[in-house]
Amino acid sequence: MVIEIPEFIVPFLPWIRGTIGLSLVGLIFIGAMGAVWLERKLSANIQSRMGPCRVGKYGLLQLVADAIKLFTKEDLRPLNADKLLFNNAPIFIMASVFLVLVAIPVGAVFINGTEYPLAVTEMDISVLYIEAMSAISIFGIFMVAYGSNNKYSLLGAFRNFARMVGYEVPLGITVVSVAVMTGSLDIVEISRAQGLIWNIFLQPIGFFVFFVAIMADMGRLPFDQNESEEELIAGWITEYCGMRFGLSYFAEYMHMILGSFLIALLFLGGWNVPAFVANNAVLGLIAPTGFLLVKVVFVIMVIIGLRWAIPRFRIDQVVDLSWKRLFPLALLNLVWAVGLGLYLGA
Amino acid sequence: MDVRKIIESLTSTFPEAISEAVVESEIRARAYVDKEKAKEVCQYLKDSLQFDHLCSVCGVDYIKRNEFEVVYHIASYDHPVVLTLKAALPRENPEIESVVSVYWSANWYERETYELFGIKFKNHPNLKPLVLPEDMLGEWPLRKDYEGFPNKTAKNLV
């Protein structure tokens, strides 16, 4: 879907895209810090204690203090660890995040009634691209776990593989069923085509399967066997110190934010607002983006709350859940989506 | 079960192994047992008199009498009597048969008695030090003439 662009902007388009991309990189770091703060405060509320409350008002600067601490720690490497894998693993972990980031629209602005989605690139196959790029992080995880020369990390990596293999399949099928009903793989198109009837109402089973599968993909409790603290010390990042640990830790929260964006765009209606808001000059600039961000924050809070409310599965129960229960449900949803798509299209 | 009946049954079944049997109260009794027959007495207690719970196995150093004692406390899950059996061993070369085949939980108690006193338990499946570090094997800390490790500066030992 090509959008009309005024003539005088065309030479500057690469610069504009580059600027948006760089600012998005900075914004996602800030977003990850905000997500960590939100998790600590929310978990403290659930457990009836206070979270960070000393550094800055409401502890908002706590993450800045933590980042300073992580930067100034000594960077240790075990003697027998594989140098190449150990040193370069964070590159893969962060690369996955940034590659996905370029395709996700973080909002939209309505100028004179036309809609300009805020994304670095708009591709015709952006949903497929996002799913492919998000699977790169598994390389980084295995590089760390294998290169650390540590048995706990190795056990964590094995569990990670079992989990990822099981949950990528229902994830992909659910995304395909949404795309089939819309008729396009472009995420902007899927989000726009929902109008005011969100996909969660049209495909409730699909939403449920997608939510569980993406929580397993992100490695959040109840699916965090690879870093389960109680059995494996810290799982795959046991040997990481200082900012390497910081990058891996933040990468988990960035994945969480990106996953929440996906949920909000694919199933919760994206940035669609009623027509009278879109035609308004001032509201058209801020309301759609704001609405999307509100939905994303709500989804993040639900994911955080789930982590602290339930215990953790055992790894064989996780694999059981994905192959025996989610996979048939996803197939069922695909059939339903095809039928619904034909009916609505007719 | 009545405590007196238990003592009578013991003394009648093992007349030469059990000596100086004393009934202290309704639920406590003690007796000396010959060290060669300790395992047989335990087997008899477990099979016939329902004593199926071994409370502990410990050692005591009677330096004035120049002997060690291995003390078994045997109780039951059904009745409240606790029987204390004591086996006297010479201080030079203390050895006694292990009761692990009768009571499974005696395994660690005997390992600990070995490393604290130096009493060897024959036919024990795994007689290694349990609570002390490996380099303290041979020190036998709980004996009354123990002098300290690694500096021999322990004082006031009775």
Added chain:
Amino acid sequence: MEEKLEANEMIIHLGPQHPMQPGPFRLNLRLKGETVVGADIELGFIHKGIEKILENKTYLQGITIVDRVCYLVALVNEECFIGCAEKLLGIEPPARAQYIRVILEELTRIQSHLLGTGEFGEFIGFVSMFMYTIREREDILSLIDMITGARITHSYLKFGGVRDDLPEGFKERAIPILNKVKKAVDDFDQMFHSDRIFRERTVGVGVLTADAAKSLGVSGPVLRATGVPFDIRKNEPYLVYKDLDFKVCTETAGDCFARVQVRLNEIRESIYIIEQCLDQIPDGPLFPEGTPYGRRTPVMRVPAGEVFHRVEDPRGEMGMYMISDGSDKPYRVKIRGPYYPTLQALPPLIIGTTVADVASISGSMDGCTSEADR
């Protein structure tokens, strides 16, 4: 455990420092993939030599040391030690002191079970459970603090009685707190029953039959969860337990879920016992009349003899064998901790399960390594 490793086996240490343990011990696991095929425990990281120390300290100094056998349930350790010495001395504390001792020991049992349940929740990933039980435990500790003056390692019991009387208004402070804890235990019970993931992690995991438990020598909630109603407070009652009405909590399944259930039920029974004590407690002296034993204990020479005394610790059966030779220091004290045989029974129980289940089973045993090592 020492045989040559095959191609896909590895040895992993759930080592002395681990977030999963109640205290330092080394659990060597031999894994094939995620299944445990061999296990071995090494102890001794927190061995303090208490039995040797006790031979060189007087009886009064010994009370403070026996506190530290297991610092979480210090009052029960003191009760065992003092019970031995009182039997040798031939004295018995008066009724009021006995009721105060029972109140304190039941409060200790409640707070130990709360901590054990919270830790078990934490080991299987349910971190919030730990926070909730600790919150209730704070109120119980404040009650104990009101009476004894300390939260752990109290040194409060004395030969023939207790050090101080109950403070003014204790009953009015205690009853609302006990009601709050009772309601919280009902909440925990309902939480455990309704949580599907919790049941999948604990039901059918680490099953012990009654015969296996008896032959392994375990005692306490682990044994009562298999159906054997063995409780020292009923078998050989000490203090005023024969005048109190309570029942022994048992379950029949013998798995981790049953052990948690037994502990929650025992908290309810302990609250009931404390309420009865607060109703029935008589006025009277704190030390036996006509004897020199009092708040200022004289130099005590205990008559020669030997005794074996057992009490019901929150974790099982605790016993002490004390030999005295007539002087003011014990000749030999042997401490039989309740967690020692349970820890010994852990390696055979975890063979064939996965690493995740090791956390579950070890947490449901609710241990304190300090008392296994002494």
